[in-house]
Amino acid sequence: MKKSIKDRVAVIGTGVTKFGERWEKSADDLIADAVLAACKEANVDLQKDVEAGWVGVAYDSTGTSGNVMTDPVAFYGKPVTRVENYCCTGMDSFRNAAYAVAAGIYDIVIATGVEKLLDTGGSGLKMDMMYPHNTLIGQSAPGIFAPGALRAFKEYGWTKEDLARVAVKNHHNGVKHPKAHFRKEITLETAVNAPMICYPLGLFDCCAISDGAAALILTTPEIAKDRVGSGNYATVKAVSQAVFTKYPFNDPNYTGISVPSTVQAGVSAYEQAGIQNPRKELDFGIVHDCFTFAELLHYQDLGLCGTGESADLIREGVTAIDGDFPINPDGGLKCFGHPIGATGCRMVAELTKQVLGKAEGYQVKDAKAGLAHNLGGPLSIGMVSIVGTPEWEAGG
Amino acid sequence: MVGILSYGAYVPIWRIDRSVIAQIAGTGSMGGERSLAARDEDSLTMAVEAGVDCLAGLDPKEIDGLYFATASSPFKQKLGSSIIASALDMRKDVCTFDFNSSVRAGTSAVKAALDAVKAGSAKKVLVIASDHRVGRPGSQYEQMFGDAAAALLIGDNGAICEENGFATVSNPIPGPWQTETDTYLRTFEPKLDRLSGVLGDMPTAVNEVLGKAGLTSSDISKFALAGPDPRSYRDLARTLKFDPKTQMEDPLFSSVGVTGTSHALLLLVSALEKAAPGDKIVCVSHGEGSDAFLFTATPEIETAKREHRGTKYVASKKMVPSYGRFADWQGTRDTGWPPRDMSSSVVTFWREERWAFPFYGMKCNNCGTIQYPLGRSCINCRATDNFEEVRIASKGKVFTFAHDYIYDHGLIPGDGVTPGTRVVSDMEDGCRIWLEMVDCEQEAVEIDMPIELTFRLLHDKGGYRFYGWRARPVRG
Secondary structure: OOOOOOOOOEEEEEEEOOOEOOOOOOHHHHHHHHHHHHHHHHOOOHHHHOOEEEEEOOOOOOOOOOHHHHHHHOOOOOOEEEEOEOEOHHHHHHHHHHHHHHOOOOOOEEEEEEEEOHHHOOOOOOOOOOOOOOOOOOOOHHHHHHHHHHHHHHHHOOOHHHHHHHHHHHHHHHOOOOOOOOOOOOOHHHHHOOOEEEEOEEHHHEOOOOEEEEEEEEEOHHHHHHHHOOOOOEEEEEEEEEEOOOOHHHOOOOOOOOOHHHHHHHHHHHHHHOOOOHHHHOOEEEOOOOEHHHHHHHHHHOOOOOOOOHHHHHHOOOOOOOOOOOEOOOOHHHHHOOOHHHHHHHHHHHHHHHHOOOOOOOOOOOOOEEEEEEEEOOOOEEEEEEEEOOOOOOOO | OOEEEEEEEEOOOEEEEHHHHHHHHOOOOOOOEEEEOOOOOOHHHHHHHHHHHHOOOOOHHHOOEEEEEOOOOOOOOOOHHHHHHHHOOOOOOOEEEEEOOOOOHHHHHHHHHHHHHHHOOOOEEEEEEEEOOOOOOOOHHHHHEOOEEEEEEEEOOOOOEEEEEEEEEEOOOOOOEOOOOOOOOEOOOHHHHHHHHHHHHHHHHHHHHHHHHOOOHHHOOEEEEOOOOHHHHHHHHHHHOOOHHHHEOOOOOOOOOEOHHHHHHHHHHHHHHHOOOOOEEEEEOOOOEEEEEEEEEOOOHHHHOOOOOOOHHHHOOEEOOOHHHHHHHHOOOOOOOOOOOOOOOHHHHHHOHHHHOOOEEEEEOOOOOEEOOOOOEOOOOOOEOOEEEEEOOOEEEEEEEEEEOOOOOOOOOOOOOOOEEEEEEEEOOOOEEEEEEOOOOHHHOOOOOEEEEEEEEEEOHHHOOEEEEEEEEOOO
8 A cells, every 4th residue: 555544634524414214305305415514514615615526325216326416406517426335335435535635636525425215115125236146146134144143153152132232232322313213222122032034133133224314525634624623623544445255155264253344444444544453542433233243243353352252342331332442322323224325424424523522412432533334245345434533643 | 678777756845734725625625635846846946856866876968868748837938858958967969858738748758768769869868757737726636736746767778677568549538628828727527538538548558558568467566557636546446457555556646646747757766666676567647648658677776776865755745834825835826925027137047057057166276166156266266267167066064044034036935924044055065155945944944954955946037937056954
């Protein structure tokens, strides 16, 4: 790698809609709301100041092309690119936009994403696009993680209760977040005894199908200081991505209990940020808890604990909002659902709010830097972004 | 010496007690149980299974012809035998013929195969007869029919039993029939069909074949008679003057049912499994006339017994829990599931024939990893365009699994309410592969469980039928 992206890009504005069953809002409505909110917070004029856009949209049923974001806000005459990369779609929109600023091509850009999952009906995510081949079998989204959970039960002795603890924790956090889809505490018993969705994953092991949009205004740290002033912007410390096979279950190296794309994305992000020990040097994390088991998988794959120790972290409250290393203080995908195109941008917005001390009601104490993680596709695409205060340095 | 070189059979694992059907139909039960193809099985998939059984330990590339007989082809126009030949990994220049339109087609195909071998135009011909006939709900056929397939490899060298005679009768009796547009089989007057057709034609054919050989019915060890209904056996035994207790092969009515084109061959397989060298077997079919064969077991018969499952498939069974499941699988009840209006590319299916039918994967020339599907690069060592194509092993064990309640790929093994099970499997050749699991209760699936491949209908999107391989627990 020639140059790290560290501190070359600043987040100066975030816009996140209420996530949930937004029957009354179109994709146009949602993206307009997110984009306008982000511009307002960033103190930029969309038409005058923003030079280029990236829009994350996973499903063609939500929309196709850069046009997804142009018409709702009349953002004409600028380059706009649609990004699709499975569940990393939103974060990859952010990555591409950040690179454009870091490359010095543009001063101010927008990274945004939206998904209207409720408009398509049915239960669960549509998965047919993953395997257009007639002869290859697919699976539901929980079907991607359920086989791994059974391996972890066997190899590490993790239990359904451990999975339920993740759900209980994240639902507890989500209560405080005004934009979360679900804002209700649940009990361990409720989670353990919920109807089965994909054995061994029950209803509360799965995140919901939700609509939502999010947007980020990115610029250079120099312009950031000028636009919003110190204390009102965060800087990007790392953004990484790694793609592995889309046939994990045909891979002789598949274990079910470690995902190479997450591991590699973590390693790469820590290298960019100069981090040796993420558990010590970062303050919190927002990880891709599309399923409770996935959250546990990510703890160890992201180097927050040793192999097989994830269940200890959740049992001991390490990852609770007041724990040693809070994970998903916002409530995670468990409470927000996962409108694919929007999620990654929303996560970066959450990182920004936390490190700026603006996460009212769900603020992690003394948060200076945190990571956000997505895992997309059939375990195939991992992404990690690290955002912190401009002053933050690794090793602290 | 022209005759049978090898045999095989297939009976789906599922059975339904006839009284369960009778209760819904509001009629009397015919007694016993019948076999039932699962939702992802049809005459073509069952034919592949019987072919696999018949060819156990044999090289499919040595076979010159594949004759497929069925009265219930899943396609009105499409050559089933070409799909079966590909699934069995036969040569591209194999002679593929379909024999259709009558339950007599199974023995007709055997006759054609014997003739081809005798004429010297083929050395080995595989004959497979298979039927999945759906009786109209409430009709006697709904209880009477069973689903099964049988396969015979015909050739002239090393026969386990030789053919010593053939006789046939052609007779356009009124019924039963099914027109181009009929969903179900019809009859007008079954008694007339039985008296004028079956009970006349079958004895005529048998007596002719016995007469030509200078034999009487008392010289015959076993009569493998495929009658149209359970009542016909008693009448046939009386007419042909043989002892139904000792000389008649169990028609499998109480365990399987009347299985159409495969019936005569299935009973022949059953007889061959028990035959001793020198035993004489008469195999007789019906259907707009009758075909009768005389076979004599050779000393080679003993060698065949080890290799095949044959009618072990009859004993290996599970009961469907309800008439509703039966109706769903028969397709006689429209649940609106799964959605049939989704399209799928037949082009990609054609392009991927070698993955789909003969189940080829790739073996990396660099690291030796056997993997599926066929691609350009090794999933393990990343070597590109450096592999050979290999057929994936047919047996393996479960590495891990999931029971998925919400994923509908078009035709999952469940019924839309029960989950579809998918297994990450480690095959005996080391290939790691993700397979859909069938013929299995959820509770029975566990890590390290042995599994084997089974040929199934994967889905039928866009009105086409996409076939391929799934996993099932190893059947006894």
